[in-house]
Amino acid sequence: MTPPESVRRVACVGAGVIGGGWAAHFLARGYDVTAWDPAPDAGRKLRRLVDAAWPALTSLGLAEGASTDRLTVTETLEQAVSEAEFVQESAPEKLDLKRDLLSRLDAATPPGVVIASSTSGYPMTDMQTTAADPSRLVVGHPFNPPYLIPLVEVVGGEHTDAAAVSWAARFYEVAGKSVITMDKEVPGFIANRLQEALWREALHMVAAGEATVRDIDLSITEGPGLRWAVMGPMLTFALAGGEGGMAHTLDHFGPSLKSPWTRLEAPELDTELYDAVVAGCEEAADGRSVADLVAERDKGVIDVLRATGRLGREGGPR
Ligand SMILES: NC(=O)C1=CN([C@@H]2O[C@H](COP(=O)(O)OP(=O)(O)OC[C@H]3O[C@@H](n4cnc5c(N)ncnc54)[C@H](O)[C@@H]3O)[C@@H](O)[C@H]2O)C=CC1
């Protein structure tokens, strides 16, 4: 198994929105990228996506030797992976298709090479059922576009070797990604469960004529979204408790979790959950006081407002 730090050749199988974004990311990080996709015009679309992303990636800073010339679009899947040291699968989100494809990739990829799926939510346990060597199959779930959004969620299936999960996590770090490695297989992983919960509520409100699509998006971009680029939902709500932190937030706003207006089944806010959330926020604060966190949040929000041209307009941020 090639050490993650020594990988030079990456294969991207499935080169649509996400596979193309992965190819752009790996190219910008200086890798040789081979890509295969069965669509007749996939190569042209892939090169168009990469060329469109390249100016932004150049402005962000390319790795030494990075070049779009290091992209090779192959005629067959087997050619794409024959010398790959890592494989990123980004085919359609269809379970049977992924099962068959991962088996094909397993058969065609040199032994010991980790194969990661971009799946948005399928457990690897459900996808690795027919592969001859399921031990090297992991989930490496990206966020669109992978060449700009750093997060990748890594998790194995029941038959995945723990070494493959840790290898993949390390490789993604070396390749410039922000990695969350999950110990438990949870459909939808972490971020999709969170953002799709919000999306479900938004769809309910549109269906009930309670909010327009425009107002739903504005409610985030002009509200919580500004904070979420700087601080996640837990620490953000800890600051809602002022000096009392998350403990006060839970005491003050916990009962509203059971409000009749919510459509989402709320967990029982029992002592175990209460203590876990409070302790988790204290750990995340990492010694920073509430005042430190408030200052950090406010600076970050101002930076985001400025970066998105919303600072200083008449009437303040809009
Ligand atoms: N679009 C998004 O925002 C995100 C998508 N994902 C995941 O990435 C994967 C790909 O999604 P998208 O890129 O959005 O879809 P897409 O439809 O843009 O691209 C899928 C590509 O797969 C190709 N393809 C079809 N059958 C194939 C096969 N048997 N083997 C290889 N390639 C095949 C298609 O020609 C197409 O180019 C899915 O698992 C999706 O859940 C993950 C994160 C975000």
Ligand SMILES: C[N+](C)(C)CC(=O)CC(=O)[O-]
């Ligand atoms: C819409 N989606 C479920 C495919 C989104 C993702 O999986 C991650 C993202 O890019 O938000």
